[in-house]
Amino acid sequence: MEEVVGDDSAVPAPPVSAPPMQMQYNSPSLSRKPLLIAPEPAAADNNNNGERGNIARGGGHNRNRSFFTPLGSPVRKAVQMTKLDPQDAWLPITESRNGNAYYAAFHTLCSGIGIQALVLPVSFTILGWTWGIISLTIAFVWQLYTLWVLVKLHESTETGMRYSRYLHLFSATFGDKMGNIFAAFPIMYLSGGTCVALIIIGGSTSKLFFQILCGEGCTAKPLTNVEWYLVFTCAAVVLAQLPNLNSIAGVSLIGAVTAICFCTIMWLVSVTNGRLEGVSYDPIKEEPNMAWIFSVLNAFGIIAFAFRGHNLTLEIQGTMPSNEKKPSHVPMWRGVKVAYLMVAMCIFPLAIGGYWAYGHKIPPNGGMLAAIYQFHGRDTSQAVLALTSLFVIVNAVSSFQIYAMPMFDDMESKYTGRMNRPCPWWLRALFRVMFTYGCFFVAVAIPFLGSFSGLIGGIAVPVTFAYPCLMWLKIKKPKKQSFMWYLNWGLGVSGIVLSVLLITAGVYVVIDTGIQVSFFKPA
Numbered sequence: 470m471e472e473v474v475g476d477d478s479a480v481p482a483p484p485v486s487a488p489p490m491q492m493q494y495n496s497p498s499l500s501r502k503p504l505l506i507a508p509e510p511a512a513a514d515n516n517n518n519g520e521r522g523n524i525a526r527g528g529g530h531n532r533n534r535s536f537f538t539p540l541g542s543p544v545r546k547a548v549q550m551t552k553l554d555p556q557d558a559w560l561p562i563t564e565s566r567n568g569n570a571y572y573a574a575f576h577t578l579c580s581g582i583g584i585q586a587l588v589l590p591v592s593f594t595i596l597g598w599t600w601g602i603i604s605l606t607i608a609f610v611w612q613l614y615t616l617w618v619l620v621k622l623h624e625s626t627e628t629g630m631r632y633s634r635y636l637h638l639f640s641a642t643f644g645d646k647m648g649n650i651f652a653a654f655p656i657m658y659l660s661g662g663t664c665v666a667l668i669i670i671g672g673s674t675s676k677l678f679f680q681i682l683c684g685e686g687c688t689a690k691p692l693t694n695v696e697w698y699l700v701f702t703c704a705a706v707v708l709a710q711l712p713n714l715n716s717i718a719g720v721s722l723i724g725a726v727t728a729i730c731f732c733t734i735m736w737l738v739s740v741t742n743g744r745l746e747g748v749s750y751d752p753i754k755e756e757p758n759m760a761w762i763f764s765v766l767n768a769f770g771i772i773a774f775a776f777r778g779h780n781l782t783l784e785i786q787g788t789m790p791s792n793e794k795k796p797s798h799v800p801m802w803r804g805v806k807v808a809y810l811m812v813a814m815c816i817f818p819l820a821i822g823g824y825w826a827y828g829h830k831i832p833p834n835g836g837m838l839a840a841i842y843q844f845h846g847r848d849t850s851q852a853v854l855a856l857t858s859l860f861v862i863v864n865a866v867s868s869f870q871i872y873a874m875p876m877f878d879d880m881e882s883k884y885t886g887r888m889n890r891p892c893p894w895w896l897r898a899l900f901r902v903m904f905t906y907g908c909f910f911v912a913v914a915i916p917f918l919g920s921f922s923g924l925i926g927g928i929a930v931p932v933t934f935a936y937p938c939l940m941w942l943k944i945k946k947p948k949k950q951s952f953m954w955y956l957n958w959g960l961g962v963s964g965i966v967l968s969v970l971l972i973t974a975g976v977y978v979v980i981d982t983g984i985q986v987s988f989f990k991p992a
Contacts, residue, residue: 508745510572533762536666544949557890562878563633565715568788572718573804576785578725579813580778580871582732584670584861588836589775589816590823592768597752598824600820604772611960613809615937619782620798620805622940624791630798632639633787634875635780635932642940645923650935655929656875659780661908662925663872668912671865677842681851695913701862702909705869709877714743715788717870724867731860734853735837736822742845760981773967774926775816779933784875820856853978869905876904924975928969935964 557563593601622638624631636656640648675884676697683689692700711717755761782805791797823837832839841857843850879894880900892900938961947953 476625503767509611512665521840532858556638556885557633559885560878560881561713561897562712562784563787564713566788566790568718568785568790568800569798570584570789570807571805572721573785573801574808575718575721575725575782575804576714576871577778577805577808578811579721579728579864579868580781581776581778581808582815582864583791583868584666584814584838584865585777586732586770586775586819588840589820590831591836593820593824593831594753594829594831595764598750600752601768601824602821604816606767606774608772609813609816612779612933615934615960616779616782616805616809618937618941619779620786620801622673622937622944623783623786623801624717624797625944626796631791632781634878635783638705638783639936643865650831652932655932656780658925659777659932660872660875660931664869664876664905664908665911667865667869667872668701668745668908669916671701671705671862671869672912673692673839674858674861675701676864677756678772678855679861680857698909701866702905704866705903706902707872708866708870711870711903713788714871714874715782717874720867720870724864724871725808727860727864727867729811729815731857731864732819734857735841736818736862738841738845738849738853739826739837742826742848744826745828745830745844748826748830750828753829757886758774763974763977766970767978768924769967770971770974772932773930773934773971776933779937781807781871784878842878852876853987862874873901875899879991880904924972924979927971927973927975930968930971931964935961940965959981 571613591604592604596604599663619635619638622632632641636648636652640654673695675695676692679697680687680693683691708717708720711720753764757936784800786797789797789800795933819837823831823840825841827844830840831837832842832843838857838861842854846854877897877900881897938957941947942954942957942961945953945959
């Protein structure tokens with residue numbers, strides 16, 4: 470049996486045993502140093518119990534002595550019991566490892582469909598029918614492939630290590646410095662920035678939901694936007710007290726169902742009411758040519774931003790048990806396939822049906838959600854409109870939980886790394902309250918943050934479209950000039966180029982249109 474050891478002053482960590490006679494994949498912990506280093510000869514000579522290495526924890530008194538024996542080695546295969554890094558058992562992402570394909574489908578679907586999909590018809594007004602459908606199809610296949618790559622890279626059969634966090638895999642592949650420069654901000658933005666956006670969307674839709682229920686002759690004093698943001702945030706705080714990623718599987722299921730429902734209702738209402746009068750499908754071409762080029766790039770950005778959740782893939786897979794006979798990538802990929810079948814059944818009818826119904830009249834701000842109320846607010850049942858708003862609200866508060874979980878995990882890892890013990894319940898609750906109300910503060914204090922969404926979103930694009938391919942090349946080392954070599958180099962470089970172009974377009978839009986700065990004055 471292997472033992473977790475460190476300096477003489479370190480307290481022995483409690484073991485987490487794996488089933489006998491099976492190789493259980495380990496985690497590189499939070500040290501971000503999942504490297505295999507041979508044990509010192511002196512240490513090996515003094516070891517009378519057949520121990521062969523040390524597992525470095527994220528905290529501790531000496532971070533430079535990071536000894537690790539690969540679980541895939543003959544030595545480790547010979548033993549019947551292994552011990553895992555105790556920090557993984559203390560953190561919310563890997564605290565529970567009893568996930569399955571159903572949980573993976575719930576989480577993936579909840580994180581994969583969101584409000585950003587409702588503006589897909591806007592991209593068709595620039596690209597037209599042909600290039601709109603082609604671009605949407607290519608983006609869907611592209612991001613599905615990079616998701617498959619991440620699922621495969623989660624665990625290594627050679628070293629026995631598991632990477633249950635996107636940033637850890639990137640840092641292990643390219644180094645901590647590269648991870649901090651190129652991956653840390655996009656990943657944090659995809660979590661924290663999405664949570665801020667969900668508060669704005671959930672609060673605004675809550676106000677709309679109240680107005681529908683109250684009716685035109687309502688005499689009740691309505692809440693302000695800030696107050697509705699606060700109502701939504703309080704609901705998010707309550708759900709945020711669920712301890713770990715597996716514990717919110719039911720919440721993700723509800724979020725997934727409501728996402729499917731509001732997407733389906735929107736395109737059905739639009740199609741059944743028929744096309745609007747004077748609808749045109751000719752692609753809009755602005756003058757001068759530079760403005761048109763940036764409009765096309767903006768359309769590509771809308772399609773790229775419609776696919777999200779890759780920053781959560783490794784975290785979701787990290788909740789599953791894994792061993793030699795039953796590696797975690799099997800149930801994970803099974804759940805992903807089901808989830809993305811549902812994603813395709815939602816976004817393609819939404820984009821095609823919405824563009825068919827509204828053409829160039831689709832509102833650029835709000836997309837399908839705004840179009841439903843603007844064009845069909847009077848001829849559609851108020852119950853249907855209220856139900857659609859309710860689905861959007863429930864989906865937003867459900868999605869908040871899974872996108873906030875990496876932030877909770879990161880905050881708690883700072884404590885466990887320093888104190889070398891689990892985070893107490895009251896501190897865990899405090900961390901989550903602080904983060905959630907911090908997002909509320911940003912939503913209220915900087916309401917014009919959405920003006921930078923194209924710019925910041927361009928920075929986050931490589932997380933979905935480029936980094937997985939580049940990590941595959943670095944880790945798997947496919948044969949030069951083979952199909953996989955060409956494919957991953959092509960997609961990886963194309964993703965980086967797309968990111969640069971979107972950032973450039975975002976800067977142009979900010980300079981050209983300007984920004985109305987209004988602190989603490991949400992619209």
